[in-house]
Amino acid sequence: MKKLLLFGLLVILSLPVLRADEGMWLPVIISQRIKDMQKNGFRLTAEDVYSVNKACLKDAIVHFGGGCTGELISGDGLLITNHHCGYGQIQSHSSLENDYLTHGFWAMNRGEELPNRGLVVRFLVRMDDVTGAVLKGVTDGMDEKEREQIVRSNQEAVVAKAIEGTHYQARVESLFYGNQYFLFVFEAYTDVRLVGAPPSAIGKFGGDTDNWMWPRHTGDFAIFRVYAGPDNKPAPYDPSNVPFKPKKFFTISLKGVKENDFTMVYGYPGRTQQYVHSEAVRYIQESNPHKIRLRTLRLDIMNAEMAKSPSVRIQYASKNASVANSWKKWQGETKGLIRLQTVEQKRAFEESFTLWAAGKPQYALLVAQLQELYDELEPYANAADYHTEALVCVEIIRAAGALSQLLAREERANSDPERVRTLVSEQLELFFKDYYRPIDQSSFVVLMREYLMNVPSRFQAPFIAGQITKYGFSIEMWAEELFSTSLVTSKERTMESLRSDNFIEVLRRDPALQLYTEYINQYNQVVLPKVTEINNAITLLYRNYMKGQMEFQKNKVFYPDANSTLRVAYGKVKGYKPMDAVYYEPLSTLDGIMEKDNPNIDDYDVPQKLRELFQNRDFGRWAVNGTVPVCFIATNHTSGGNSGSPILNANGELLGLNFDRVWEGTMSDLAFDPVVCRNISVDIRYVLFIIDKFAGAGYLLDEMVFAK
Ligand code: ARG
Ligand code: GLU
Numbered sequence: 001m002k003k004l005l006l007f008g009l010l011v012i013l014s015l016p017v018l019r020a021d022e023g024m025w026l027p028v029i030i031s032q033r034i035k036d037m038q039k040n041g042f043r044l045t046a047e048d049v050y051s052v053n054k055a056c057l058k059d060a061i062v063h064f065g066g067g068c069t070g071e072l073i074s075g076d077g078l079l080i081t082n083h084h085c086g087y088g089q090i091q092s093h094s095s096l097e098n099d100y101l102t103h104g105f106w107a108m109n110r111g112e113e114l115p116n117r118g119l120v121v122r123f124l125v126r127m128d129d130v131t132g133a134v135l136k137g138v139t140d141g142m143d144e145k146e147r148e149q150i151v152r153s154n155q156e157a158v159v160a161k162a163i164e165g166t167h168y169q170a171r172v173e174s175l176f177y178g179n180q181y182f183l184f185v186f187e188a189y190t191d192v193r194l195v196g197a198p199p200s201a202i203g204k205f206g207g208d209t210d211n212w213m214w215p216r217h218t219g220d221f222a223i224f225r226v227y228a229g230p231d232n233k234p235a236p237y238d239p240s241n242v243p244f245k246p247k248k249f250f251t252i253s254l255k256g257v258k259e260n261d262f263t264m265v266y267g268y269p270g271r272t273q274q275y276v277h278s279e280a281v282r283y284i285q286e287s288n289p290h291k292i293r294l295r296t297l298r299l300d301i302m303n304a305e306m307a308k309s310p311s312v313r314i315q316y317a318s319k320n321a322s323v324a325n326s327w328k329k330w331q332g333e334t335k336g337l338i339r340l341q342t343v344e345q346k347r348a349f350e351e352s353f354t355l356w357a358a359g360k361p362q363y364a365l366l367v368a369q370l371q372e373l374y375d376e377l378e379p380y381a382n383a384a385d386y387h388t389e390a391l392v393c394v395e396i397i398r399a400a401g402a403l404s405q406l407l408a409r410e411e412r413a414n415s416d417p418e419r420v421r422t423l424v425s426e427q428l429e430l431f432f433k434d435y436y437r438p439i440d441q442s443s444f445v446v447l448m449r450e451y452l453m454n455v456p457s458r459f460q461a462p463f464i465a466g467q468i469t470k471y472g473f474s475i476e477m478w479a480e481e482l483f484s485t486s487l488v489t490s491k492e493r494t495m496e497s498l499r500s501d502n503f504i505e506v507l508r509r510d511p512a513l514q515l516y517t518e519y520i521n522q523y524n525q526v527v528l529p530k531v532t533e534i535n536n537a538i539t540l541l542y543r544n545y546m547k548g549q550m551e552f553q554k555n556k557v558f559y560p561d562a563n564s565t566l567r568v569a570y571g572k573v574k575g576y577k578p579m580d581a582v583y584y585e586p587l588s589t590l591d592g593i594m595e596k597d598n599p600n601i602d603d604y605d606v607p608q609k610l611r612e613l614f615q616n617r618d619f620g621r622w623a624v625n626g627t628v629p630v631c632f633i634a635t636n637h638t639s640g641g642n643s644g645s646p647i648l649n650a651n652g653e654l655l656g657l658n659f660d661r662v663w664e665g666t667m668s669d670l671a672f673d674p675v676v677c678r679n680i681s682v683d684i685r686y687v688l689f690i691i692d693k694f695a696g697a698g699y700l701l702d703e704m705v706f707a708k
Contacts, residue, residue: 030568082659083220104198108699136154206218212666214663252684274670285333370541373541394448610694662677
């Protein structure tokens with residue numbers, strides 16, 4: 001009896017119910033959540049959030065560069081996103097003479113704004129549930145191959161119809177592992193110019209020390225402007241283009257927030273996995289430490305060289321930030337998963353699910369089948385991790401890969417050698433701009449050693465073993481030979497050889513290309529097909545497992561995993577308790593910046609001008625209680641990709657920009673814990689203070705609209 005009771009209790013405890021604040025909702029069906037949002041303080045309607053008939057909040061939001069979110073803040077195309085989202089652009093305009101990363105950049109008129117090749121912002125025109133159209137002709141017991149074909153051709157038809165006669169782009173995305181399909185139609189603008197960015201000592205204040213952490217004091221913003229052709233439609237960069245007139249831009253609230261205020265984040269979260277099997281979570285938890293170690297090795301090398309040379313620091317700033325970002329997140333994620341006991345919770349859930357599923361043929365075996373597939377996947381997944389985190393992180397191996405792909409493509413197209421010459425030279429030009437051989441050569445040595453020690457020999461490329469033997473088991477000697485002879489390590493050698501008639505031959509024989517080819521052939525034959533095959537089988541099972549979870553937990557409201565589609569998250573401003581005896585308040589201020597100030601620590605070296613503004617209490621109209629608000633945290637469920645997303649108040653006015661999550665909550669891509677999961681935003685008043693008082697670019701405020 002006791003046992004039964006205990007078991008019953010366990011079942012109840014282990015059912016993951018949707019907790020307040022958890023969820024990333026599709027705007028088009030926000031009507032299903034609007035009552036709850038309003039109960040929590042929201043004062044607008046579902047139509048205000050998303051509509052195809054009238055201008056609404058969604059029309060002010062863009063998918064920025066594919067990986068971030070941005071939003072319009074003026075009728076003249078002014079756009080704001082995070083500093084770390086515009087980092088690549090800011091860096092690309094930087095040199096030792098004009099070091100915008102260090103000193104910031106401010107266009108003092110529209111003529112000074114800087115164009116950015118390759119940058120695209122996409123406005124969502126509409127989204128529609130197209131499940132019916134995509135699954136048309138699909139029947140229950142149908143063979144999977146056949147099903148896939150029907151689904152694919154239906155999707156193509158839906159997309160073709162959606163963009164017919166327009167300049168739009170469209171995609172169909174599967175939600176809930178193929179249980180639903182939605183169409184997304186976009187309008188893409190490519191003339192997007194850099195208007196302003198604070199120095200990194202503001203935009204990246206706290207650097208990787210504070211990254212993924214609260215309390216935070218980062219002015220993580222950068223300003224761009226979207227340009228259009230004379231008809232307001234997308235047009236490639238042209239000096240004569242005009243500022244884009246958006247259907248909607250955000251009104252800015254200067255009132256700020258206090259604890260328990262309603263907030264909502266509207267943006268493009270990238271990827272979450274809330275409904276996966278316990279084994280998937282266990283794998284992430286246990287493989288993170290390996291990936292972290294590989295990145296520590298690279299970071300140590302990079303950091304040492306960057307400290308020695310200002311030009312190397314500029315060259316590697318962006319690479320370093322992106323390596324360090326996941327490196328730190330994974331540490332928090334693993335800790336969080338262990339603390340939350342997500343694996344154990346999922347196992348308990350799987351037990352009760354399996355009990356329920358007994359006698360239901362489509363569900364009964366799912367948990368066990370997934371377990372088997374994950375067991376089979378593990379060694380391959382591990383080798384795949386060493387692929388992405390070790391050898392292809394060597395820059396010349398990656399560059400050699402890009403080159404061989406280019407050569408192969410142009411050969412297939414029977415291209416004229418002159419064209420190939422130009423393409424190769426452009427590609428390498430870009431590569432060499434930010435290449436520093438000593439970092440890469442040292443990385444090669446440590447990463448190759450890790451590869452040899454940790455990847456089972458049946459997965460390793462025999463060519464590599466051959467090289468190791470050839471160089472008397474010294475990776476250093478091999479590296480020295482490889483790096484001093486390959487063209488890809490030297491701009492001079494490359495440009496020289498590009499002048500010869502048989503340059504394609506010469507490139508093909510290059511030792512870096514040879515190594516890449518031998519390595520990748522082995523990987524593509526022995527590891528990749530298995531990873532793909534097993535993952536496909538897993539994804540297939542998830543279609544039913546997802547459906548089963550929805551039937552099993554009839555009263556739970558499910559939200560689809562993030563997949564880089566536009567979502568609404570809502571929650572409240574709230575502090576939290578990170579550990580025993582400590583409570584974190586939800587708002588940070590300029591005082592905190594000055595508390596951290598330390599000229600001897602790079603991450604905390606406050607710009608002199610900001611020090612002076614603080615000392616003189618020269619805050620202008622931005623003073624609040626004798627200081628300036630800087631950042632705040634709230635319970636919105638966000639993920640990577642939500643960077644730059646508008647965080648809005650109950651009236652849909654802009655309070656700030658989302659840019660991070662707190663350390664204790666970084667496992668929320670897999671398991672959301674309302675007790676500690678918080679998103680971090682920069683307060684728009686700090687942004688305006690910096691633009692106005694620090695940068696002297698207050699003219700930009702004239703085109704913004706402030707709530708009364
Ligand atoms: N953690 C934030 C995000 O995931 C900010 C990253 C950029 N900052 C940095 N110090 N690397 O994108
Ligand atoms: N900084 C992240 C990004 O670039 C957002 C933070 C998160 O992952 O929540 O999207």
